Amino acid sequence: MANTLLAAGASPAMAHSIGEVEDFVALASAVLINVGTLSEGWVGGMKLAAARAGRLGKPWVLDPVGCGATPYRSKVCAELMLLKPAVVRGNASEILALAGAAGAAVKGVDSTAAAAGECERAHALGAAKQLAARHGCVVAVSGAEDLVTDGSRVVRVANGVPLLQQVTATGLAAQLAVEDGAVGPGSLRVGLLDSLWTMTEQQLREGARVLE
Known part of the structure; x- marks a missing residue:
């Protein structure tokens, strides 16, 4: 965390x-x-x-x-x-x-x-x-x-991937990590941190799936 x-x-x-x-x-x-x-x-x-x-x-x-x-x-x-x-x-x-x-x-x-x-x-x-x-x-x-x-x-x-059940403190960044090649909890953790570090405001606005 x-x-x-x-x-x-x-x-x-x-x-x-x-x-x-x-x-x-x-x-x-x-x-x-x-x-x-x-x-x-x-x-x-x-x-x-x-x-x-x-x-x-x-x-x-x-x-x-x-x-x-x-x-x-x-x-x-x-x-x-x-x-x-x-x-x-x-x-x-x-x-x-x-x-x-x-x-x-x-x-x-x-x-x-x-x-x-x-x-x-x-x-x-x-x-x-x-x-x-x-x-x-x-x-x-x-x-x-x-x-x-x-x-x-x-x-x-609606942002999420099945691997989210294997780690904590995740969200949209985990989705980006999987898109970048994460295949398990270990690589997801690394990809998650990298995605949070590099995420732009435009990515957040365009990628967030918030539905009324």
């Missing part, structure tokens, strides 16, 4: 210590909270970072990795939702589980279902719209075609 941000022109800092995370938030333009690694100390740092970002009016993104896998993970994600993220991004299964943990009504699909199939994606979109409306944020459901909603409007982002 740090390499991806660097290639895109950002200056990432991977801070999680309770002793410094608020100071890093003050320096940052935006914050990403990824719950992939949970420990008591890290959770404390996440909550401090989210609260500080809110007080400073800086946008922060919640990535509820594995939400629904354990009761503790779901509880932490629900508590972070109360701190008002600007954006929530997860796969269909994570969004369904988060909606249930955060008090939104999820019907028709078990919250631990695998993120596959049009039926589940339809239910995940409904859950995403409820989350967005309830918490005043944008929710993105990642997949072969990303679904993004603010609670009322929905757009679809």
